Amino acid sequence: MTRVLVAWCPDWPVTAVGIDAAAAGAVVAQGRIAACSAAARAAGVRRGQRLRDAQRRCPDLVVRDREPDAEGRLFEEVVAAVAELTPRVEVVRPGLCAIAARGPARFYGGEEALRVLVQDAVVEAGHDCGSGVADGLFAAELAARSGDGGVVVPEGGAAAFLAPYPLSVLDRPELADLLRRLGIRTLGDFAALPSGHVAGRFGPDGALAHRLARGEEPRPLAPVRGAVDLSVRGDFDPPAEQAERVVFAAKRLAVELHEGLAAGGLACVRLEVAAGFADGQVLRRLWRHEGLSALAVAERVRWQLSARQGAGDEAVWGGVTWLELAPDQIVPDAGRQESLWGRTAVTDRIARAADRVQALLGHRGITRPVLVGGRGPGERIVRVPVGDLAPSGPAEEPWPGRVTGPAPAVVPGAPPSAELVDASGATVVVSARCEVSAPPAALVLRGRRAAVTGWTGPWPADERWWDADAARRRARFQVTTDDGAAYLLAVEGGRWHVEAVYD
Amino acid sequence: MPEAALRELSAVLDSAPRETVPVLPALRPVLPGGGLRPGSVVGLGGLGAASLGLALVAGVSRHGGTDGTGGWCGVVGVPGFGVLAAAGMGASPERLLLVDAPGDRWPDVVAALAEAVELILLCPPERPGAAAVRRLSALARKHGCVLALTGAFARDWPGTRLRLRLDEAAWDGLGDGHGRLTGRRVQVTAEGRDAPGAGRSARLWLPAADGTVRPDETVRRPLELVSAGGPVHPRPSGVPPLVRVAEEEGIA
Numbered sequence: 001m002t003r004v005l006v007a008w009c010p011d012w013p014v015t016a017v018g019i020d021a022a023a024a025g026a027v028v029a030q031g032r033i034a035a036c037s038a039a040a041r042a043a044g045v046r047r048g049q050r051l052r053d054a055q056r057r058c059p060d061l062v063v064r065d066r067e068p069d070a071e072g073r074l075f076e077e078v079v080a081a082v083a084e085l086t087p088r089v090e091v092v093r094p095g096l097c098a099i100a101a102r103g104p105a106r107f108y109g110g111e112e113a114l115r116v117l118v119q120d121a122v123v124e125a126g127h128d129c130g131s132g133v134a135d136g137l138f139a140a141e142l143a144a145r146s147g148d149g150g151v152v153v154p155e156g157g158a159a160a161f162l163a164p165y166p167l168s169v170l171d172r173p174e175l176a177d178l179l180r181r182l183g184i185r186t187l188g189d190f191a192a193l194p195s196g197h198v199a200g201r202f203g204p205d206g207a208l209a210h211r212l213a214r215g216e217e218p219r220p221l222a223p224v225r226g227a228v229d230l231s232v233r234g235d236f237d238p239p240a241e242q243a244e245r246v247v248f249a250a251k252r253l254a255v256e257l258h259e260g261l262a263a264g265g266l267a268c269v270r271l272e273v274a275a276g277f278a279d280g281q282v283l284r285r286l287w288r289h290e291g292l293s294a295l296a297v298a299e300r301v302r303w304q305l306s307a308r309q310g311a312g313d314e315a316v317w318g319g320v321t322w323l324e325l326a327p328d329q330i331v332p333d334a335g336r337q338e339s340l341w342g343r344t345a346v347t348d349r350i351a352r353a354a355d356r357v358q359a360l361l362g363h364r365g366i367t368r369p370v371l372v373g374g375r376g377p378g379e380r381i382v383r384v385p386v387g388d389l390a391p392s393g394p395a396e397e398p399w400p401g402r403v404t405g406p407a408p409a410v411v412p413g414a415p416p417s418a419e420l421v422d423a424s425g426a427t428v429v430v431s432a433r434c435e436v437s438a439p440p441a442a443l444v445l446r447g448r449r450a451a452v453t454g455w456t457g458p459w460p461a462d463e464r465w466w467d468a469d470a471a472r473r474r475a476r477f478q479v480t481t482d483d484g485a486a487y488l489l490a491v492e493g494g495r496w497h498v499e500a501v502y503d
Numbered sequence: 504m505p506e507a508a509l510r511e512l513s514a515v516l517d518s519a520p521r522e523t524v525p526v527l528p529a530l531r532p533v534l535p536g537g538g539l540r541p542g543s544v545v546g547l548g549g550l551g552a553a554s555l556g557l558a559l560v561a562g563v564s565r566h567g568g569t570d571g572t573g574g575w576c577g578v579v580g581v582p583g584f585g586v587l588a589a590a591g592m593g594a595s596p597e598r599l600l601l602v603d604a605p606g607d608r609w610p611d612v613v614a615a616l617a618e619a620v621e622l623i624l625l626c627p628p629e630r631p632g633a634a635a636v637r638r639l640s641a642l643a644r645k646h647g648c649v650l651a652l653t654g655a656f657a658r659d660w661p662g663t664r665l666r667l668r669l670d671e672a673a674w675d676g677l678g679d680g681h682g683r684l685t686g687r688r689v690q691v692t693a694e695g696r697d698a699p700g701a702g703r704s705a706r707l708w709l710p711a712a713d714g715t716v717r718p719d720e721t722v723r724r725p726l727e728l729v730s731a732g733g734p735v736h737p738r739p740s741g742v743p744p745l746v747r748v749a750e751e752e753g754i755a
Contacts, residue, residue: 350575353619354600360608367603369586369596381586383601405684406710407587409553439680454677478684484550484672486684502674502684503553
């Protein structure tokens with residue numbers, strides 16, 4: 001049985017979004033409380049509560065959206081503090097990390113000494129922390145949470161330590177509910193059941209929970225070496241006025257970066273290029289890397305600089321004072337399989353052009369259309385920036401009320417407003433029962449009036465009525481005018497606009 | 504004699520099918536050579552310019568090229584580009600690159616794309632300057648990329664040798680309060696130095712009821728006058744027509 005030390009930072013999601021530990025605060029995910037601070041808990045806020053209920057119990061609750069990225073980033077500080085004591089740290093999840101306790105405990109003079117040392121190190125790094133030592137990760141986590149700042153559970157005492165805990169700590173609500181109805185309320189009761197019967201009745205997941213409850217290990221620790229900073233940086237003194245000088249240095253830095261990556265058998269998916277200017281501005285951009293040569297990296301630096309040069313004039317330029325290349329998303333270098341027959345050459349050609357346009361206009365400047373599901377012609381297209389993953393939407397499901405027939409040739413992003421009037425000059429209105437007040441006679445668009453030669457509608461579309469913010473209720477019409485044009489019009493809240501033009 | 508041989512050779516070269524940028528089959532009769540000349544500039548104007556742009560993009564994007572790597576199109580400065588309609592005409596949306604708002608960097612964007620794609624549908628947001636026109640025309644010629652111009656400034660591009668427009672457009676399917684748009688009959692006309700004279704034209708469904716582009720055969724083409732100079736199908740006199748006998752081919 002491995003001895004495991006767990007360092008646990010309470011309410012980590014709340015800490016990560018910057019809510020003060022003393023204040024009543026909570027983070028929400030999908031409208032429910034994901035975590036809350038101790039003060040909020042004292043006021044009756046609980047995990048999984050609806051935000052509304054939480055705010056009723058604690059009116060001055062500070063609420064933030066959950067930020068998993070920030071949680072992971074900030075937790076690096078804690079991991080670094082623990083890694084000062086012992087190098088191999090496993091991050092179980094942001095807020096919880098574990099180390100194998102046997103070796104360090106011998107070195108630092110006992111498990112209790114190690115526990116206090118780890119706790120102090122994390123508190124010194126500026127975060128509240130509990131730490132516990134026990135047999136196995138599960139017991140160690142509970143040991144870290146118990147008492148005032150955690151306890152050391154003696155070797156072989158895990159089952160006894162776990163016995164009084166309720167079944168909810170297993171984090172298996174369905175199993176806990178079933179066991180409760182069978183009259184089993186604590187881990188001790190559950191552990192007392194014969195394991196063969198548990199496996200027969202509750203399946204492999206139940207057997208795993210049973211092993212946990214008995215203080216046995218479901219899996220061994222898998223510590224990884226802390227990430228090494230592989231980024232490279234070059235300074236310019238005096239500031240580099242010409243892009244050439246920066247690009248030349250970039251080539252050298254790229255070689256250095258690639259050597260660093262290759263030494264660890266690593267490759268990076270993306271590369272962040274940051275250039276600092278004399279006027280204090282920093283220009284950062286992520287580039288796809290995936291096996292670029294040093295020359296290609298230098299070329300991307302040039303594009304990035306040229307975008308800046310083109311945007312402002314030379315006076316703002318001021319010169320580059322430093323340049324940093326940082327690998328992002330490091331993966332083991334498994335080698336790349338070049339495809340045959342020049343396909344790579346072409347994708348390279350397109351990717352190069354797209355990268356150049358993105359350097360000019362920003363990441364969202366050049367997009368690829370993806371067909372998705374929807375009713376209106378504008379809703380069925382999503383524009384995805386080149387390099388991003390396309391959404392996998394329900395494309396083929398039936399969309400009752402979708403506009404059929406040939407698709408319109410012009411679909412403006414922001415539909416221009418229009419006026420559809422009847423013979424007497426009054427605006428055509430559609431009643432709640434989808435009755436048209438009078439046949440339309442003329443369409444006024446950008447001040448120009450055209451007689452209506454044919455029309456059809458209304459085609460009502462009442463969408464997302466369950467969501468007050470996104471709800472849309474409109475009626476569509478197709479209209480042809482005497483100048484040969486055809487339009488898809490929509491009336492929403494009494495106002496007409498041109499949703500698309502059949503040009 | 505060498506002059507005559509040269510003339511003969513040049514005639515042969517002219518009539519030989521050149522490498523062209525493909526278009527939709529329905530548009531082939533309209534375009535000289537049955538396709539777009541690589542590196543040429545095409546002007547689209549008037550009512551229906553958007554549909555013509557879609558049709559040109561669809562024609563290129565429909566084919567992946569001989570090795571499955573071509574058929575990329577760029578659309579610059581046309582935020583309302585009807586991707587769905589282009590897909591209906593046969594375009595592959597995964598081979599489209601859209602730059603909706605190039606702003607005043609549009610010449611640089613077109614220059615970057617011209618090296619990579621086969622056709623760029625461009626709506627210049629301003630009157631193109633002489634330097635930009637020279638630079639982009641030269642780049643397009645060099646890389647064999649077709650520039651299709653649309654919008655208010657499409658006519659201000661010198662050196663446009665081919666212009667396409669729609670005439671006699673009539674929508675089908677809409678009644679007085681009933682029906683739905685099912686298709687449009689148009690006459691597509693090509694004019695300019697590449698289509699000399701009164702130009703070439705064809706009657707098309709643009710779009711047809713299923714969103715594609717196809718020839719409109721419901722209206723008979725007007726009869727053409729044929730010169731009375733000789734027989735329409737001259738046959739060498741005295742030579743009997745070759746008739747193959749079934750026994751000789753060993754079938755019977």
